[in-house]
Amino acid sequence: IKHGNRNGFSFFSEDLQAFSDKRSKIEKYLRTAIQNEEFEVYYQPLVDETGDILGAEALIRWRSKELGWVSPAEFIPVAEECGLILSIGDWVAEEACRTLKILEKDIYKLTPKYLSINISPRQFVQPQFTENLLTTIDKYALDHKKLRIEITENVAIDNIDLTIAKMHQLNGEGIDFMLDDFGSGYSSLSYLQKLPLQTIKIDRSFIANINNCKDNQVITSSIVGICEHFSMECIVEGVENDKELAFLKEKNITAFQGYHFYKPMPANKFLSLFI
Numbered sequence: 294i295k296h297g298n299r300n301g302f303s304f305f306s307e308d309l310q311a312f313s314d315k316r317s318k319i320e321k322y323l324r325t326a327i328q329n330e331e332f333e334v335y336y337q338p339l340v341d342e343t344g345d346i347l348g349a350e351a352l353i354r355w356r357s358k359e360l361g362w363v364s365p366a367e368f369i370p371v372a373e374e375c376g377l378i379l380s381i382g383d384w385v386a387e388e389a390c391r392t393l394k395i396l397e398k399d400i401y402k403l404t405p406k407y408l409s410i411n412i413s414p415r416q417f418v419q420p421q422f423t424e425n426l427l428t429t430i431d432k433y434a435l436d437h438k439k440l441r442i443e444i445t446e447n448v449a450i451d452n453i454d455l456t457i458a459k460m461h462q463l464n465g466e467g468i469d470f471m472l473d474d475f476g477s478g479y480s481s482l483s484y485l486q487k488l489p490l491q492t493i494k495i496d497r498s499f500i501a502n503i504n505n506c507k508d509n510q511v512i513t514s515s516i517v518g519i520c521e522h523f524s525m526e527c528i529v530e531g532v533e534n535d536k537e538l539a540f541l542k543e544k545n546i547t548a549f550q551g552y553h554f555y556k557p558m559p560a561n562k563f564l565s566l567f568i
C-alpha cells in the first residue's frame with residue numbers, strides 16, 4: 294500500500310511496514326551475531342521450598358552492535374522462521390555444557406543438579422538433533438542427567454509418534470524432559486499421557502495475580518494434581534513475591550523459579566553462587 298491518507302488504513306499499513314523493517318533488520322544482524330560474539334547465556338536458578346538451588350535455566354541474551362539489546366521473545370521467533378535457530382541452539386547447548394564442566398572444578402560446592410536448555414520445535418525435528426546433542430555433552434564428558442531439555446506443547450504438533458520416539462531415545466540416554474509453559478498452548482491433556490516427560494513447568498501467566506484470581510488458583514491446583522498422578526515433577530515459573538509463594542507452598546509445590554528468588558544472571562555471577 295503506497296500512499297497514506299487519514300482513513301486509518303494507512304496507519305495500519307505503516308505499522309505493518311515498521312514491523313517488517315524491524316524484523317528484517319533482526320534477521321540481517323542475527324546472521325553475524327554468533328561470529329561477532331554478540332550472544333551470551335544467562336542462567337536463572339530454580340529453588341526448592343527451602344530456597345536451595347535445584348537447577349538453572351539457560352536463557353540467551355543478544356546485544357547487537359547495531360540494534361542494542363534485543364529480547365529473545367523478539368528474536369527467537371525470527372531465528373525459528375529463518376532457520377538460524379539451529380546454529381543458535383547448538384551454540385547455547387555448547388555454552389551450557391561448558392558451564393557444567395566448569396562447575397565440576399573443586400572450588401564449586403553444592404552445585405546445581407542440572408542446567409536446562411530451551412529447544413524449539415524446529416531444532417527438535419532435525420534428524421541429527423539427538424546425535425548432535427549427545428556429541429556435545431560427551432565432548433565435555435558430562436553425566437547426561439546434568440543437561441535437561443525444555444520443550445513446549447507445540448513440539449509434537451506435526452508428528453507426535455516421531456516426537457515420542459525421539460523423547461524415549463533421549464530418555465534412554467539419561468536426558469530428562471521438562472514441558473515448558475504448560476497450560477498456555479492449545480494441546481489436550483492426552484498429550485501429557487503420551488509424552489515421556491519428567492517435569493512440568495506451569496506457565497507464568499497462571500501465577501501472576503494468583504492470590505486474587507480464583508480461576509488461576511483452580512488451574513494451578515489441577516495441574517499439581519495431574520503431576521502427582523503421573524509422577525512428574527512440577528515447577529512453577531514467574532514467582533515474583535511472598536504472597537504468591539505462600540499460596541503455592543500451600544498447594545504442595547516444591548520447586549520454584551522467578552524474580553522473587555533470582556533473576557537470570559551472567560555465567561560468572563551464577564558460578565559465584567557455588568563457591
Ligand code: C2E
Pocket residue numbers: 337351352353364365366369382385411412413473474497530531532533550551552553557
Ligand atoms: P521461557 O522459556 O518461558 O523463559 C522464561 C522467561 O521468563 C525468561 O524470559 C525469564 O527471564 C522470564 N522470567 C523468569 N522469572 C520471571 C518472573 O518472575 N517474572 C517475569 N515477568 N518473568 C520471569 P526471557 O529470558 O526474556 O526469554 C523469553 C523466551 O525466549 C523464553 O521463554 C524462551 O521461550 C525463549 N528463549 C530464551 N532463550 C532461549 C534459547 O536459548 N533457545 C530457545 N529456543 N528459546 C529461548
Ligand code: CA
Pocket residue numbers: 350411443473
Ligand atoms: Ca523455558
Ligand code: CA
Pocket residue numbers: 473474494496497530
Ligand atoms: Ca516458560
Ligand code: CA
Pocket residue numbers: 474
Ligand atoms: Ca514462555
